[in-house]
Amino acid sequence: MRIIELMAKGQFVSLEFFPPKEQEKWPEFFEEVERLKSLRPLFVSVTYGAGGSTRDRTLDLVAALKGAHGLVPMAHLTCVGAEEQALGEYLDALAAAGVRNILALRGDPPKGETNFIPSDARFRYASDLVAFIKARHPGMCVGVAGYPEKHPEAPTMAADLAALKTKVDAGADFIVTQLFFDNALYFEYVQQVRALGIAIPILPGVLPVLSMASVQRMAAMCGASIAPEYLAALEAADAMDQAAKERGESATAVPDVGIAHARDQVLGLLQGGAPGVHLYTLNKAAACLRIVKDAHVCPLTGSC
Numbered sequence: 001m002r003i004i005e006l007m008a009k010g011q012f013v014s015l016e017f018f019p020p021k022e023q024e025k026w027p028e029f030f031e032e033v034e035r036l037k038s039l040r041p042l043f044v045s046v047t048y049g050a051g052g053s054t055r056d057r058t059l060d061l062v063a064a065l066k067g068a069h070g071l072v073p074m075a076h077l078t079c080v081g082a083e084e085q086a087l088g089e090y091l092d093a094l095a096a097a098g099v100r101n102i103l104a105l106r107g108d109p110p111k112g113e114t115n116f117i118p119s120d121a122r123f124r125y126a127s128d129l130v131a132f133i134k135a136r137h138p139g140m141c142v143g144v145a146g147y148p149e150k151h152p153e154a155p156t157m158a159a160d161l162a163a164l165k166t167k168v169d170a171g172a173d174f175i176v177t178q179l180f181f182d183n184a185l186y187f188e189y190v191q192q193v194r195a196l197g198i199a200i201p202i203l204p205g206v207l208p209v210l211s212m213a214s215v216q217r218m219a220a221m222c223g224a225s226i227a228p229e230y231l232a233a234l235e236a237a238d239a240m241d242q243a244a245k246e247r248g249e250s251a252t253a254v255p256d257v258g259i260a261h262a263r264d265q266v267l268g269l270l271q272g273g274a275p276g277v278h279l280y281t282l283n284k285a286a287a288c289l290r291i292v293k294d295a296h297v298c299p300l301t302g303s304c
């Protein structure tokens with residue numbers, strides 16, 4: 001089923017997973033997925049590892065999420081290491097597995113490098129990938145990334161919005177945003193995008209902060225800002241967690257603060273008219289279940 005048609009039915013929750021590295025972790029992974037089915041996600045997406053390192057795993061996982069688990073999957077795909085013939089065959093394999101949705105991305109430069117160097121000049125930007133997918137599989141529903149705080153490499157917001165327009169003109173069906181911690185950034189972004197005449201859905205991505213180390217790493221990587229008050233609350237919670245660990249007790253203060261913040265974001269986004277919310281699950285069911293249930297958004301999304 002194509003996500004764009006499903007989106008038209010009303011507000012929803014969608015979930016993003018990453019493929020576990022080791023095959024022996026898959027049963028555990030699918031247990032988390034099964035627990036999250038109670039949220040009735042509109043679709044579930046599976047990331048594509050740096051350098052295409054998870055290509056086959058991404059394919060196997062999306063096929064299993066659709067087949068054995070009855071979910072609507074979306075496979076992420078990047079331009080990293082893209083080469084026309086292999087890419088075409090990969091798309092054919094996704095289509096043969098019944099996958100109808102792809103998130104088309106450029107991908108990040110490999111670790112330690114600052115510039116993205118395309119392995120094939122035909123796949124320099126995500127827009128090239130969108131055009132390629134649409135030409136080979138016109139029925140495929142294609143999402144692209146959007147950046148409420150600007151992509152870190154873009155010189156200006158205007159330049160980044162122009163790049164977004166190129167992806168939309170190439171045939172993108174919807175946009176999923178980079179994570180952000182302040183809903184005002186999302187609503188402002190929607191206005192900026194709409195001012196360019198782009199009418200496709202803009203799905204906000206929400207990350208629950210579960211550890212200080214991971215939020216610092218992710219914010220540095222994607223350029224997401226953290227408001228001083230939120231940062232102060234996380235730092236105070238982190239200090240409590242450190243003290244708890246020293247006493248040999250469990251440390252829950254940071255996840256508690258992070259989950260409460262994500263819950264408020266989810267509620268505010270849906271009440272503010274976002275088409276749905278895309279949760280970066282980090283493959284952790286418990287946190288996502290708490291966020292959605294505590295937000296009491298069931299009447300809006302059916303995620304009971």
Ligand SMILES: Cc1cc2nc3c(=O)[nH]c(=O)nc-3n(C[C@H](O)[C@H](O)[C@H](O)COP(=O)(O)OP(=O)(O)OC[C@H]3O[C@@H](n4cnc5c(N)ncnc54)[C@H](O)[C@@H]3O)c2cc1C
Nearest residue numbers: 047048076105106107108125126145151153154160163178
């Ligand atoms: C929801 C989401 C999911 C993601 N999932 C993954 C994943 O699974 N695997 C992964 O490796 N990465 C993933 N990423 C990260 C993504 O690959 C990086 O953010 C990457 O740096 C940019 O990808 P893009 O698709 O936005 O690229 P693009 O849209 O190609 O943009 C990249 C840069 O080039 C500029 N640009 C674009 N087109 C042009 C043009 N025609 N002329 C000049 N400049 C241009 C843009 O402004 C931007 O600065 C994800 C990001 C998001 C938001």
